[in-house]
Amino acid sequence: MIKYENACLTDNKTVLSWIEEMAAMTQPDKIVWIDGSEEQAEALRKEACSTGELIKLNEELLPDCYLHRTAVNDVARVESRTFICTPTKEEAGNINNWMDPAEMYAKLKKLYTGSMKGKTMYVLPYSMGVIGSDFAKIGIELTDSIYVVLNMLIMTRAGKKAAEAIDDSFIRGLHAVADCDPENRYIVQFPQDNTIMSVNSGYGGNVILGKKCFALRIASYLGRKEGWMAEHMLILGIEYPDGSIHYVTGAFPSACGKTNLAMLVPPEVYKKQGYKVWTVGDDIAWLRVGSDGRLWAVNPEAGFFGVAPGTNEHSNPNALATTKKETIFTNVAYHPADGTVWWEGLTKEPPEGLIDWTGKPWDPAKYNKADKTTAAAHPNSRFTTMAKNCPCISDKFDSVTGVPIDCIIFGGRRARTAPLVYQSRDWQHGTFVGAIMASETTAAAAGAVGVVRRDPMAMRPFAGYNMGDYFRHWLDMGKVIKNPPLIFNVNWFRTDAEGHFIWPGFGDNMRVVLWMLKRAAGEVDAVETEIGYEPKPEDINIEGLDITLDTVKELLSVDKEAWLEDCKSIREFFAQIGDHVPQEMYDELDKLEKNLKK
Ligand code: GTP
Ligand code: SPV
Ligand code: MN
Numbered sequence: 364m365i366k367y368e369n370a371c372l373t374d375n376k377t378v379l380s381w382i383e384e385m386a387a388m389t390q391p392d393k394i395v396w397i398d399g400s401e402e403q404a405e406a407l408r409k410e411a412c413s414t415g416e417l418i419k420l421n422e423e424l425l426p427d428c429y430l431h432r433t434a435v436n437d438v439a440r441v442e443s444r445t446f447i448c449t450p451t452k453e454e455a456g457n458i459n460n461w462m463d464p465a466e467m468y469a470k471l472k473k474l475y476t477g478s479m480k481g482k483t484m485y486v487l488p489y490s491m492g493v494i495g496s497d498f499a500k501i502g503i504e505l506t507d508s509i510y511v512v513l514n515m516l517i518m519t520r521a522g523k524k525a526a527e528a529i530d531d532s533f534i535r536g537l538h539a540v541a542d543c544d545p546e547n548r549y550i551v552q553f554p555q556d557n558t559i560m561s562v563n564s565g566y567g568g569n570v571i572l573g574k575k576c577f578a579l580r581i582a583s584y585l586g587r588k589e590g591w592m593a594e595h596m597l598i599l600g601i602e603y604p605d606g607s608i609h610y611v612t613g614a615f616p617s618a619c620g621k622t623n624l625a626m627l628v629p630p631e632v633y634k635k636q637g638y639k640v641w642t643v644g645d646d647i648a649w650l651r652v653g654s655d656g657r658l659w660a661v662n663p664e665a666g667f668f669g670v671a672p673g674t675n676e677h678s679n680p681n682a683l684a685t686t687k688k689e690t691i692f693t694n695v696a697y698h699p700a701d702g703t704v705w706w707e708g709l710t711k712e713p714p715e716g717l718i719d720w721t722g723k724p725w726d727p728a729k730y731n732k733a734d735k736t737t738a739a740a741h742p743n744s745r746f747t748t749m750a751k752n753c754p755c756i757s758d759k760f761d762s763v764t765g766v767p768i769d770c771i772i773f774g775g776r777r778a779r780t781a782p783l784v785y786q787s788r789d790w791q792h793g794t795f796v797g798a799i800m801a802s803e804t805t806a807a808a809a810g811a812v813g814v815v816r817r818d819p820m821a822m823r824p825f826a827g828y829n830m831g832d833y834f835r836h837w838l839d840m841g842k843v844i845k846n847p848p849l850i851f852n853v854n855w856f857r858t859d860a861e862g863h864f865i866w867p868g869f870g871d872n873m874r875v876v877l878w879m880l881k882r883a884a885g886e887v888d889a890v891e892t893e894i895g896y897e898p899k900p901e902d903i904n905i906e907g908l909d910i911t912l913d914t915v916k917e918l919l920s921v922d923k924e925a926w927l928e929d930c931k932s933i934r935e936f937f938a939q940i941g942d943h944v945p946q947e948m949y950d951e952l953d954k955l956e957k958n959l960k961k
Pocket of ligand 2: 439440566567568569574575616617618646668807808
């Protein structure tokens with residue numbers, strides 16, 4: 364039997380023997396259970412401040428807020444080192460990295476062995492979803508990082524209550540920062556074993572195991588097996604002046620606007636009529652068919668791990684307000700004069716005397732626009748903050764049933780091809796619209812930024828199995844949702860010849876969402892185009908904007924040549940995914956090409 368420093372929170376034998384096995388391998392000096400109490404969290408914060416792992420910020424201006432800096436080589440998810448280890452390569456498919464499970468376990472064992480010598484292993488029981496709801500799933504993360512513990516305490520429902528809900532189906536997560544060696548960094552999912560193993564990183568989606576590793580990669584695998592869906596989606600409620608609330612979900616790739624849309628502030632024209640917006644989730648949705656035949660969504664997370672740069676009082680006042688207390692900032696700039704933080708876009712002018720995200724004095728003169736890492740805050744710097752502190756958090760946030768969904772929105776960053784909005788003809792076409800999503804890459808993942816790549820349903824980095832089978836699961840779900848949501852595609856990022864965004868975006872995106880909800884209610888006509896239904900330009904409300912109807916027309920225009928080019932790239936992509944791509948997807952592609960050539 365191993366000795367715990369404090370009370371062990373379970374007597375589940377499977378759990379205990381797994382912890383014992385992991386401890387025997389990693390060899391920590393101490394093992395501590397995380398109980399979710401404020402006293403324990405506070406003691407951990409103090410300890411992290413004493414070692415420099417955290418910097419306490421100004422208690423008056425930013426109460427209970429902290430700054431953390433990661434290693435400079437460890438600033439984003441690393442997709443090239445993320446693996447889905449299923450028994451066969453075919454199950455993981457061609458889009459995921461794959462390795463034989465036995466081979467991967469052996470490789471990881473070497474990296475973990477002795478990695479926690481001289482350290483403490485924290486045992487963190489947590490629930491994704493409201494404990495006790497049909498949606499909820501329990502995990503345990505073992506980690507040697509206080510920073511990870513404190514992030515998980517914000518991002519999940521963690522501690523004693525989660526431990527009480529554990530059974531043998533719990534998701535096992537082992538994380539060790541080890542040497543933070545990028546050459547030996549691995550983020551590995553073993554879906555058949557309910558197991559996640561992460562080593563040699565200390566940041567974000569690589570290590571907050573409840574998030575992408577569990578709530579998307581493992582959960583998407585479980586969802587297919589059990590008949591539900593785990594998606595990279597925000598969940599947003601729009602309250603009408605009559606008090607009714609209508610919910611939509613939206614899947615956009617990383618750093619393409621989910622948090623912003625989820626917390627949007629209605630434009631004046633709607634605010635004065637009494638419209639309100641409520642946030643249910645900003646990154647992940649778990650979706651199930653309700654007894655009413657509709658699709659119901661919950662957000663399995665308890666906090667937001669949001670992109671800092673660009674967040675300000677105008678773009679996203681709700682996110683900014685949420686971060687004013689009980690928040691951990693990572694890789695933003697530090698303003699030692701008053702113990703606050705700063706990032707590009709927070710204010711027009713940076714305050715003087717900033718310390719950059721690497722911990723060095725920042726010289727604005729050395730800032731090079733072409734190399735965003737010379738910015739004061741890293742482009743993928745983030746805040747970890749509690750949903751309950753968000754001024755527009757939905758009163759359905761803790762609901763065990765979730766919310767019924769009227770519309771599903773797909774979208775990406777496309778400078779040219781995709782119009783502001785179009786609607787799919789039906790669920791199958793909608794699945795195709797999601798499957799052909801493409802977006803310019805962002806700083807949320809390591810690698811080149813601004814390159815167009817296909818990112819089906821914004822799930823390319825997160826599907827825990829073969830992408831072709833994932834499309835099939837979408838089609839299968841369509842057959843059991845009697846009253847399915849309508850499926851749309853949006854693009855807030857079209858640019859003009861000078862590279863400026865044409866559509867104002869942010870809160871004004873509500874204008875487009877309201878058109879979708881009108882479609883769902885059968886209250887407005889649409890124009891049938893080659894690619895699907897589009898709004899009549901005059902049906903997008905531009906009152907109070909300094910754009911004209913002609914701009915809307917331009918935003919809705921379909922460049923057939925560009926789309927035909929895109930079709931080629933779609934065909935190549937489907938071929939790359941391989942023979943699991945459902946025939947229905949090819950039928951839709953053929954139809955699209957035929958329409959464009961007419
Ligand atoms: P992840 O947390 O990585 O999944 O990202 P996300 O999808 O939640 O993206 P987020 O809302 O954080 O936005 C990322 C970046 O896009 C920020 O720099 C925003 O300022 C910018 N952005 C968001 N919405 C819009 C929009 O409507 N128009 C424009 N032009 N930029 C936007
Ligand atoms: C994303 O990249 O989509 C994120 C951030 O939401 S991370 O948690 O690092 O995956
Ligand atoms: Mn995300």
